[in-house]
Amino acid sequence: MSSGAAASIRSRSGGDGSREGGTGGRPSGGDSPGGPSPSGSPPPSGSPPPSGSPPPSGSPPPSGTSARDERSSSRGVGRPADASHNSADQVPRIDKIITTIGVKRPSYGKAGRSLKVWTNHFQMKIPGTNIYHYDVKLTERVWIEIISPTGKTLPIRLNMEIFKRLQFDVAPDVFTPRAVYDGRKNVFAARELPFPSGSQEFSFTLTDTTSSGETAEDGERRRGGKIYKVRLKLVATINPEVLSRFLQGTQSHDNAVPTAITALNVVIRMEPVMHYPFNVRSFFTNRETADIGAGMVLWRGYFQSVRPAIGRMLINVDISTAVMYMPGPIIDVALGFLKQRGPHALSLRRGLPDRELIRLQRHLSGVRINIEIPGQSSAARRPARPIKKLTRAGADELSFTMRDGQTVTVAQYFEMTHNYKLRWPDIVCIELASGAIIPMECCTLPEGQIMRKQVPPDKMKDVLKFATKRPPQRLQSIREALDVLNYGQSEYLKHFGMEVSSNAAVESSARVLDPPTLKYGQGSRQPTITPRDGAWNMVDKKFYRPATIKRWVVVVYEREQQFNMGTARAMVRNLLDALVAAGMVVNDNDPVILYDRPQRIYDSLQTAGKRCIEKHGGGAGPNLMVIVLPESSADYYQAIKHFGDIQRGVATQCLKSYKCKGANKQYFSNVVLKINVKLGGINVIPDARSVPALTDPKNPTIVMGADIMHPAPGAHGRPSFTALVGNLDHETAKYVADCRVQTSRQEMIDDLESMATAHIAMYKKYRTGVEKKFPADPKRLIFYRDGVSEGEFKTVLDYELPQLKRALANNNVEAKITLLVVSKGHHVRFFPQKREDADRSENCPAGTVNGFTTDDLQSLTFALCHVYARSTRSVSVPAPVYYADIVCSRAKNHYSPEGDFDLTESGTHLELSDAGHQLEAYRANFKPLHDQSKKLMYFT
Template identity: 70%
Template structure:
């Protein structure tokens, strides 16, 4: 999982066949290592349908003919699910006719042909690209180069036009007339200067430099493959392996439909955005609405998945104004940005993180705008103003930046003391001369305080979203795209979103404590409540303490004792035994969290006349904006300290943090919800699925470990920061009690390095718990491994790199268990909408339990969509490996049931609990670092030189603290 995607990061879906680079034609992908498909259907093959509409071979239940010679990336589909009641839904897909003629694939490499000088601070040279001649150019510039090649340089060659993905892949509807299969073109991005313009310096896109001609770009096109659409038609029928020829063909179709909008609008991989609908949310950010589109193969046909999308853009305008808005200092004026006038370094760093990578134009008042150079990219900010920064001219004289602008450009700076902007070439430009142009996608993490604004803009009611998707055809206008027409693709202008039949699964029956008035419950609409219910296995609290870090004027003693009283009432209501009704209550200063918590533990022991242990539970009340304090609390109690400086009083003690504003005068429901977290943190179990409702999970003959794994990556542009991995799994027979492990690894590496070590330890703890606590046979017979955050292009890597680690972990524990590997995907754009209002839940979405495994699923592989809670976005499950030979009904019911055992909620969640927990554990990895240390783990990015980034990454590795032994055995992450 990648870091976690901000709502502004549009176009992050992982649709089938939407590979970003594609184009490899090195041969078929090897089959996955799973067992042969079960119960293969036999029958006569249906004759091949025309390329426009492919008829599935209706054998058995309507499955494609996945013959034995067909290889798949995942487990072959052998059946469809049957359980549940039928539901007719709309889905955001439009059918598309695929080409009938061959498509020609070219590798397109573009580069700047000549090295350029590295002088800085000469304004006419500050737009130079200082790089080797083989520099990889940005996608937007690459598209501009190819457009000029087609329209100006060699239009006779590129008629009809080709399409380009902005990197390496070019696709043509006809074979280009290259004598040897390859040809190189050299040209500039500027038209020849007229006689009156000679010697005045270049302008426009390519930008000439004084005394030199314009930059020359070289583009070499090489024919690498010819795509026969019959291969794609056979794949949709289930008669062709899912190999690289198919992937390349689907990539080509995606590039075709995206070519037109990417030439016109800001784009982000699979989405493009327009300024028709925007919202300024402050902090230098403007939100734009856009559309996502992706060609996806389905059973017997090709579809285009269309969805609305949102992007966070940098606010256009003067760089000074944007900087002041970001820092919330607009009323104080530009001088606040002056280090000479006390501009804090922390604010400078914050501003630099926000602006790094942003394109700017240079606009000097009084200078003609004709022949303006292309935008430059901000590298960093200076630590001094233009008056303090000096450099040596070519004639050997030293001059400040401010003097240079006055002497050379006859412009006296209004704010010579404020920080300047340094661009990629090293040129330094006063901020007052910089403007941020419109339409720049912010590829960094959206600040946490803006997340709510983004969600409010991005969220639409289901019927409104469906209406926008239906209206998308008018915006996308495939029929007007010359590229779509020339390649022979066609979407009917009267097309509607696809209708299909889903099923609604029955929810599992949940069991609570035997003392409950209502010991069992079957959730409705994905939710239930705790009324008349006690936890299945409640804990006992012998001693506890309340530590308040809020000022006593804001959180006084009466409020604190109300909090204690509310907790005691809810403890009794849910079955938690509390042996102390008058806990120690302390107000502490947040100067040293670890020492104050240690002091609180000592006070508990002193209260009991220095006998017995410290507290079992610490309730910690924090003020607003207390992220650092929260980290300190968790770090102090959960981590393994090597120096033993804090003793044993607080090590492994469950801590429950509360925000003062929320728990002050909160109702009973609030404290009941907090109890849902406290009980599993202390080793209890809130609820379990009834054995009869989920036999796959609770079969005593097949003890089962269910694992969830995830990886989280640093924010875009954040160099020198690691990725974090997590493995979570059950230790009990009811798959309700989980433990977790977290590790640090190489930045942005998706495959988990330490999976074997984590799984080995986990299986060992499972065996000990089964034997010592449950008094049962210790060895598991099944391992179900849910993997989050893996793109479809990495499925094979999971099987080649992570599956062997799981097998070695089992062998290390002398366990012979069958493994099932399932990837759970959330970052896609598939949506379902009920066709009848009476079939919708209260929010207008499909009911919890809606499952789809036909019509829009993979032509040959075992996958399904399951919408397990109240939302329009289902989770996408891909079965990669299955030694347990589960039926579709069994896996779908199993996955749905696991969405109901998430301990922190009385609602079903979007994905199975263990993988949801793994996501939480990864997100909290920063708690493994001492908050007093110099480790910046904020969401914003920092760009570093490669050596500095490597040293910083090693420091992160060396200072990552493991959990202490007590914490390892409980659900500390709940």
């Protein structure tokens, strides 16, 4: 959005149905305020009133408490505006300029050819009566806490169970008709609940049955049960007229609108979350599954979200995928994860490495188990309980003192008390939160537990294969989802007066933009090309600005038996051919080839550099190091990148040995795409005539992309990482990056002003020093912000836009700012109605849009999707956004591999008291880029 305006603009919602892989994602629609526009519909008449105006007649007064935005809670904590950044002598307060979010768009695009598409939305009728919004406070008190009562946050699954008990058993007369609950802080009711003074507290006990496998003391403690306290307080009355006005464009996007939409989302999700495993926006069934090994199974699921569109309300429905823990004996799950056979592999005494034990513990922590002693009845089974950790010894070594003073091992206890002699007494055991120790052979995993850890890299191929469907099959699955969703039979929808159309998916008009003309370098047989179906190739083309390899070395960390000297020399020849074919200059056709052990990466890379200097009789070291890695080499990669990008400022290119052996020309051509930009070259640029809004010499433009990466769920003490990427050249093809560390899960970027200030200065220096263009100052700054939910749009304007303004002012630059939010994790899908309108994969053609913005903004965004340096095809988001995402994901390379920092995606699990100290340690040990790396596209 332009500085001073308030329209939010999203990236194109391409059909790309076959490319979806994974679960969740932030939904977004085709048009502001959120969904695809009706077929051929014009923009609604009338302008929304400013947020400071009185509410329209019939609308409720502004509420002091609005529903917690579910997208915001899943992304992280948004940071409020800091008064210290808005002093009177700097930039005027943003709320004096921006009055509302979601104002009517100024115009619609017209460029391109038109086509008709289906989209995965179904029309719905909104309620006709008020909805009552209650704030929920839910705590538990265990009997032992009566002496010193404490409250704690409960998991959503347990919250839903408690609310179900409250609504159906404890106070069914109060909750008639049924209310809906989001599992956190919000309850919505179709009628005002009969509470005195608008609030009421309920207190009741959930008792657990006795479970086998525990001490008598545990059972005695449980018989007291847990007392749960639920406090409900009326905080708002939602008038559906607000939504009707908003859909017609006569109501501004104030607090009442997202609260009402959240209420409708909770209503449609209430029925499935009561019966199926679920995450924030999807639920999953075992109707379609796939066993992918390693103790994991995939389940098909369904995503659903209420989306406002122009003049109507829609439900966005999509298929999704969850990775589940394989149900059954936990020993089988553990062995599958570790890729071992036989339970004895789980014994530390028999060689289980400590590192593998820690990895398994991370994988299993939080997973709920049932206690089942083999051969004995489990009729009195207690509800499944979560694993706290694994023990560091077997049941025959772990001992405790019983009430009578007798000390016994866990193995002896099970034989004495349960008449069960353990088959594998030396393998590690399960420890529960209560401190109880349970042998693994007495534990099973119940079905339907979502694995909320990072999917192992070697399983991603299986996940993508299961998740991927060609567009026609995907659309058919979405239509069939209505049978599972069963909106017509939901008592919750009936109570709220909501109806969902069972007709075909919504039809919409779309346009296919013309692709930009791309320009290659001198000597190309085809210097300019127009991509077809979003792809092209490097045949007979030279880089627009080829780099020079002055000196280089090859380091091989694969065993020589697997990758011998002959293979290495053949790889060098093939790589040289590709380098020369692309126009690059190579001053050394016979580089040093060094074999070494990956356990001493720093030393071996140092040695390789010295060998290169010795070969050339002194002078500078290599400006490129090519490293050949074995198949499993994630740790090596971090060490190599830390050496090159952080310590030495030398470009490094890693290759997998199995890919190099016998690879074709296309493989090495792809490698060369990365090498050229790492050494300062430019692969391709958009032709100035095809994208005048981006390359206008009278309006030099900086294009920036920004993103944030948060730690894995459940990881405490890990920081978030931020990245800013921007172009230096007037062709918007040469980018540099900056990466910072900040408070964990904070969504707004703290150091944006500092990073942007440095980047604008680099842009001016490059423009005058390298390009010899004057004046040096940019006239426009286009800022693509990734990783922001709809609930955080206003926060971006309040907190990040002023930082960009100050960064310009710090460089004495006056430039117009256009801020765009990129929602690449949405579930909006387009499906061409006619076969002739589809590409070869049956998707909508690249460049399909659904009426977002003016033609200039659409065309420049689409052009930026074609200058991604690592491929010869258009990508789904602008290149700077893609780069920012990569920079965030590689933030771990800023830490020394010898340091004591856990940067694995499975996350660390610390006590909260220790998390603050750990976070500060991450801050202190984060190493900046080498000065040379700061000038290059090291991240490609």
